[in-house]
Amino acid sequence: MQRRTFLGLPGAALALAGCERPQAITGGFTGINDRRGHALRDLRQSPEPTVTRRTQIVVAGAGVAGLAAARALRLRGMEDFVVMELEDGAGGNARGGQVGGIACPLGAHYLPVPGDDAHEVQALLEELGLRQRIAGRWHYAEQHLVHSPQERLFFHGTWQDGLLPVDGVGPATLEQYRRFSKRVHALSQAGRFTIPASRANFTAEHAALDAQTADQWLRSEGFDDPQLLWYLDYSCRDDYGAGLEMVSAWACVHYFASRHGFHMPGEHEEADEDAGTLTWPEGNGWLTKRLAAPLGDRLRTGHSVLRIAEEKHGVAVDTLDHNDGTVTRWQAEQCIIALPLFIAARVVQSPPALLVETAKRLAYAPWLVANLHISSPLQDHEGAAPSWDNVVYGETGGGLGYVDARHQSLDPTPGPTVLTYYRAPGYTPEVRQDLLRQPWPHWRDAVMSALSVPHPDLAERLTRMDITRYGHAMAIPTPGTQQHLHGKLRELGSTGVRSGRLHFAHADWSGYSIFEEAFTRGHLAGLAV
Numbered sequence: 001m002q003r004r005t006f007l008g009l010p011g012a013a014l015a016l017a018g019c020e021r022p023q024a025i026t027g028g029f030t031g032i033n034d035r036r037g038h039a040l041r042d043l044r045q046s047p048e049p050t051v052t053r054r055t056q057i058v059v060a061g062a063g064v065a066g067l068a069a070a071r072a073l074r075l076r077g078m079e080d081f082v083v084m085e086l087e088d089g090a091g092g093n094a095r096g097g098q099v100g101g102i103a104c105p106l107g108a109h110y111l112p113v114p115g116d117d118a119h120e121v122q123a124l125l126e127e128l129g130l131r132q133r134i135a136g137r138w139h140y141a142e143q144h145l146v147h148s149p150q151e152r153l154f155f156h157g158t159w160q161d162g163l164l165p166v167d168g169v170g171p172a173t174l175e176q177y178r179r180f181s182k183r184v185h186a187l188s189q190a191g192r193f194t195i196p197a198s199r200a201n202f203t204a205e206h207a208a209l210d211a212q213t214a215d216q217w218l219r220s221e222g223f224d225d226p227q228l229l230w231y232l233d234y235s236c237r238d239d240y241g242a243g244l245e246m247v248s249a250w251a252c253v254h255y256f257a258s259r260h261g262f263h264m265p266g267e268h269e270e271a272d273e274d275a276g277t278l279t280w281p282e283g284n285g286w287l288t289k290r291l292a293a294p295l296g297d298r299l300r301t302g303h304s305v306l307r308i309a310e311e312k313h314g315v316a317v318d319t320l321d322h323n324d325g326t327v328t329r330w331q332a333e334q335c336i337i338a339l340p341l342f343i344a345a346r347v348v349q350s351p352p353a354l355l356v357e358t359a360k361r362l363a364y365a366p367w368l369v370a371n372l373h374i375s376s377p378l379q380d381h382e383g384a385a386p387s388w389d390n391v392v393y394g395e396t397g398g399g400l401g402y403v404d405a406r407h408q409s410l411d412p413t414p415g416p417t418v419l420t421y422y423r424a425p426g427y428t429p430e431v432r433q434d435l436l437r438q439p440w441p442h443w444r445d446a447v448m449s450a451l452s453v454p455h456p457d458l459a460e461r462l463t464r465m466d467i468t469r470y471g472h473a474m475a476i477p478t479p480g481t482q483q484h485l486h487g488k489l490r491e492l493g494s495t496g497v498r499s500g501r502l503h504f505a506h507a508d509w510s511g512y513s514i515f516e517e518a519f520t521r522g523h524l525a526g527l528a529v
């Protein structure tokens with residue numbers, strides 16, 4: 001480890017880390033090929049096709065939505081299609097990787113047990129053997145439900161159970177927790193909050209929440225407790241990549257009301273048979289790997305879609321093979337465009353107004369994911385035991401804590417593991433440029449500095465850190481986004497988004513990004529072809 005890094009550690013970390021000699025830390029950037037993505041900014045430079053091929057359907061993008069679309073085609077017996085993916089692996093934001101032979105997520109890492117509105121996702125989970133009806137009740141595969149202890153918070157120097165700050169908070173804080181819990185409950189009674197979001201009627205109450213930022217709404221409701229505001233801000237950044245000042249009040253309420261509500265300390269949701277979270281060492285890469293497996297050579301990774309042009313009798317899709325530089329023109333009957341909307345709006349020739357207007361509305365959050373290989377368990381502060389999700393209260397820089405890849409392991413022997421640390425650093429262009437421009441040692445030091453607060457011996461045990469940077473990870477549900485989607489795209493809920501021979505599928509069409517939204521959008525597009 002470089003001396004510069006060592007000196008960059010906070011004082012307490014420095015003192016403790018000095019007990020043993022820190023080891024060399026290897027690593028680098030991984031997962032995202034930003035050069036391939038950025039080459040799409042100026043398509044005038046891209047070569048003309050030299051080969052023409054035919055297929056019935058081209059699916060552009062092999063994230064969750066593209067893979068779900070391909071599955072829907074297969075289930076309908078439509079086998080003549082290709083799926084084009086820019087990266088060298090399928091899965092998009094939900095890919096898995098490994099560090100030092102230990103599987104870990106590169107992005108998305110969990111899927112809450114889906115409710116009945118997400119029946120397409122329920123059906124997938126049944127197909128994959130994760131959901132089973134036994135004696136009239138639905139059960140989920142125990143080994144993939146997050147094991148206890150699930151979550152802990154590093155708060156005032158010790159670890160406490162759960163993520164809502166509780167230890168030592170005063171009656172005024174508890175009172176605001178109680179009032180917020182009631183408010184969320186009342187709002188969810190007044191109008192449903194569903195996942196997928198488009199399955200609920202968009203009521204006047206929804207519209208009023210969607211018209212303002214979460215910050216504005218909370219202030220107008222008299223919520224000003226620092227602990228409550230930290231927790232709500234953390235929750236929004238964790239799901240949407242942006243905090244209370246940026247997301248709409250609809251998004252803040254939706255986070256709780258669409259799932260299990262806002263729980264007061266001591267109130268447990270485990271009693272609810274639909275509660276629970278599915279996870280795997282490689283995160284949602286477990287799911288995308290299984291979605292991709294049946295595609296065989298119809299899945300073309302390392303292939304960028306350059307142009308999509310709707311013609312009178314079909315669709316022409318130009319793709320660049322990054323292995324040999326060949327550009328191929330695919331003549332298809334229809335095309336499913338499972339790309340982020342800012343990319344779709346570039347590659348679709350004469351894009352329909354629906355796409356242009358929606359793409360213009362969306363702001364994107366960048367993310368950083370660091371996978372830290374640890375040679376042996378970290379020393380711990382007092383309090384709650386190491387959990388699946390471990391969060392530091394008030395961490396600056398957008399840190400959201402880490403999950404442990406070995407948490408679901410049934411082997412109790414302590415040993416090496418991988419910690420996956422998440423950071424949503426902000427959404428300004430400067431933040432995005434910084435993420436791209438700063439070299440790996442900069443981010444290594446930033447992550448070490450953040451995690452050395454709860455784990456002062458980190459430097460002694462860290463052997464490798466692989467960092468994945470997402471410049472445009474997900475659409476932020478800013479004020480007005482849901483109004484736009486519900487107003488313009490009433491058909492979203494049942495039939496998917498379509499313009500002539502072009503079908504659109506991506507979590508962006510929901511205005512925020514989670515597995516259930518991406519999967520449902522893809523599934524509906526596959527059905528609509």
Ligand SMILES: Cc1cc2nc3c(=O)[nH]c(=O)nc-3n(C[C@H](O)[C@H](O)[C@H](O)COP(=O)(O)OP(=O)(O)OC[C@H]3O[C@@H](n4cnc5c(N)ncnc54)[C@H](O)[C@@H]3O)c2cc1C
Pocket residue numbers: 040060061062063064065066084085086087090091092093094106107108109110111284303304305306338339340343347367368369470473474505506507508513514515516518
């Ligand atoms: C760090 C991070 C953590 C997350 N954690 C969770 C989580 O725990 N649970 C959860 O539910 N959700 C999580 N999400 C949200 C996640 O985005 C969704 O769950 C889901 O994976 C989105 O899928 P998608 O298909 O809509 O989009 P994407 O994943 O964006 O897929 C689009 C695909 O298109 C490809 N592509 C782009 N341009 C081209 C081109 N020109 N040609 C060909 N291919 C192209 C991309 O490479 C990508 O594979 C997380 C997201 C991030 C970034």
